[in-house]
Amino acid sequence: MGNGARRDNDTRGTTTMAAPSCVSTDAVARHAVARDWGGQVRVVPDYVARPRTEAEAQEAVTWAAEHDLPWVPRGQGHSCGGRAQSAGMVVDLSGLDTVHDIGPDFVTVGAGITWSQLLDVAAEHGLAPPVITDHPHLSVGGTLSLGGVGGTSYRHGAQADSVVRMLVLTPEGRVVRCGPRLRSELFTSVLGGSGTAGLILRATLRLVPAPGLVRRIRLTVDGARALVEAQRNLLGDEKPDHMQGQVRVVDGDWRHRLDLAEFVDATAGPSWVSGGRPLPAELASHAGEVERTRHTHREFVHRGAEDEARLREAGHWDAPHPWAAVFLPDAHAEEAVEDILGGLAPRLLGEAGLVLVYPLRSIMLRAGRPALPQGAVVWLCALLRSAPPGDAVAAREMEADNDRVHRIAEAVGGTRYRIGAR
Numbered sequence: 288m289g290n291g292a293r294r295d296n297d298t299r300g301t302t303t304m305a306a307p308s309c310v311s312t313d314a315v316a317r318h319a320v321a322r323d324w325g326g327q328v329r330v331v332p333d334y335v336a337r338p339r340t341e342a343e344a345q346e347a348v349t350w351a352a353e354h355d356l357p358w359v360p361r362g363q364g365h366s367c368g369g370r371a372q373s374a375g376m377v378v379d380l381s382g383l384d385t386v387h388d389i390g391p392d393f394v395t396v397g398a399g400i401t402w403s404q405l406l407d408v409a410a411e412h413g414l415a416p417p418v419i420t421d422h423p424h425l426s427v428g429g430t431l432s433l434g435g436v437g438g439t440s441y442r443h444g445a446q447a448d449s450v451v452r453m454l455v456l457t458p459e460g461r462v463v464r465c466g467p468r469l470r471s472e473l474f475t476s477v478l479g480g481s482g483t484a485g486l487i488l489r490a491t492l493r494l495v496p497a498p499g500l501v502r503r504i505r506l507t508v509d510g511a512r513a514l515v516e517a518q519r520n521l522l523g524d525e526k527p528d529h530m531q532g533q534v535r536v537v538d539g540d541w542r543h544r545l546d547l548a549e550f551v552d553a554t555a556g557p558s559w560v561s562g563g564r565p566l567p568a569e570l571a572s573h574a575g576e577v578e579r580t581r582h583t584h585r586e587f588v589h590r591g592a593e594d595e596a597r598l599r600e601a602g603h604w605d606a607p608h609p610w611a612a613v614f615l616p617d618a619h620a621e622e623a624v625e626d627i628l629g630g631l632a633p634r635l636l637g638e639a640g641l642v643l644v645y646p647l648r649s650i651m652l653r654a655g656r657p658a659l660p661q662g663a664v665v666w667l668c669a670l671l672r673s674a675p676p677g678d679a680v681a682a683r684e685m686e687a688d689n690d691r692v693h694r695i696a697e698a699v700g701g702t703r704y705r706i707g708a709r
């Protein structure tokens with residue numbers, strides 16, 4: 288596995304490397320997986336495996352292991368830094384998208400299914416995953432192998448925390464079951480392991496009742512410190528179900544905004560989120576413009592769709608994304624977020640860029656490598672940079688600025704979240 292250079296005596300396409308039927312040397316297939324969301328690493332693999340079944344995946348991986356061929360799993364290719372790329376073989380798991388079983392509080396799926404596909408199936412049963420990332424079209428295997436966090440993660444942990452058990456293909460090609468109490472070492476190292484410890488074939492995930500209605504409130508606040516303080520105040524009794532701090536450049540100025548939501552049923556009475564009650568005092572003291580909306584859960588999960596369409600049209604969706612993402616200890620969250628944002632020139636985020644700042648808890652990420660910082664609550668600070676289309680110089684400057692972000696985080700005991708560029 289991994290991205291190591293392929294062996295020197297590679298004999299791609301010759302009879303000595305006669306490949307299983309799901310493995311292809313087709314140029315179009317190989318070039319289709321040569322790039323990722325980050326857009327800064329380009330590696331054309333010698334082979335692409337497109338298994339439709341778990342047996343085919345095992346066949347491909349066993350064959351690669353026998354031929355000492357490096358390989359890497361790939362879901363939707365939405366990570367940065369070439370994590371789903373290899374010069375040897377890329378195993379494209381999008382064909383493993385079966386829903387094997389669904390019960391009153393769990394679902395068992397193939398790891399190539401996307402969260403949005405899973406969500407639609409779960410919704411038919413009145414259920415939903417407890418955590419969904421901001422972009423729901425990522426694969427289950429892809430987010431579990433990095434962690435997968437969202438606005439509900441301060442209540443429910445990472446997506447990796449919702450895994451009950453998994454079926455894993457080891458680097459040698461063995462299929463193994465694992466869970467928190469069954470081969471727990473393998474379980475822990477695969478979750479958050481960036482695809483290096485094993486390939487997730489199938490995962491059983493905890494589900495919760497799907498909310499009937501999402502009431503959302505977005506408030507502007509005056510600066511980075513207020514963005515952290517307001518969210519910390521909400522960690523007490525007034526917790527909303529979803530909480531995210533967001534920073535953007537709007538007309539050349541920084542805009543800090545809280546995006547909060549409560550998950551209720553249609554008969555729920557008024558609250559400060561819906562507007563029938565006053566804002567909690569600690570929040571009111573920070574709040575500027577306030578906007579309230581109501582959504583179905585599906586609309587809320589797909590809330591980024593309009594932005595996506597706009598970014599695609601303007602060429603930003605396919606532009607380089609030199610992302611930096613760090614976890615910060617609660618004790619130093621304000622100062623580190625202020626330092627990170629204070630030294631950030633608007634052009635180093637990009638007009639389509641976004642910074643996320645929000646608190647979370649996670650057991651699985653705590654056990655990961657690198658582990659979360661100390662403390663029950665940690666803060667995500669993610670600079671989702673977007674270079675102007677075609678501007679390679681800007682992309683390199685953004686990448687260089689990532690070093691600054693990493694240094695600030697490390698100085699206060701923070702760690703990196705691997706969704707960022709390396």
Ligand SMILES: Cc1cc2nc3c(=O)[nH]c(=O)nc-3n(C[C@H](O)[C@H](O)[C@H](O)COP(=O)(O)OP(=O)(O)OC[C@H]3O[C@@H](n4cnc5c(N)ncnc54)[C@H](O)[C@@H]3O)c2cc1C
Nearest residue numbers: 362363364365366420421422426428429435436481482487
């Ligand atoms: C627009 C956008 C929004 C995002 N929002 C969030 C967010 O809100 N929260 C968050 O946490 N992340 C977010 N991310 C980051 C995203 O969660 C990760 O990049 C995730 O890995 C992408 O999933 P993927 O299916 O594209 O994985 P890929 O990019 O294909 O793979 C990512 C890593 O997982 C490994 N992998 C893939 N499938 C498997 C498998 N079955 N078994 C083992 N390893 C595997 C790969 O080898 C690679 O190392 C976002 C990304 C984008 C592009």
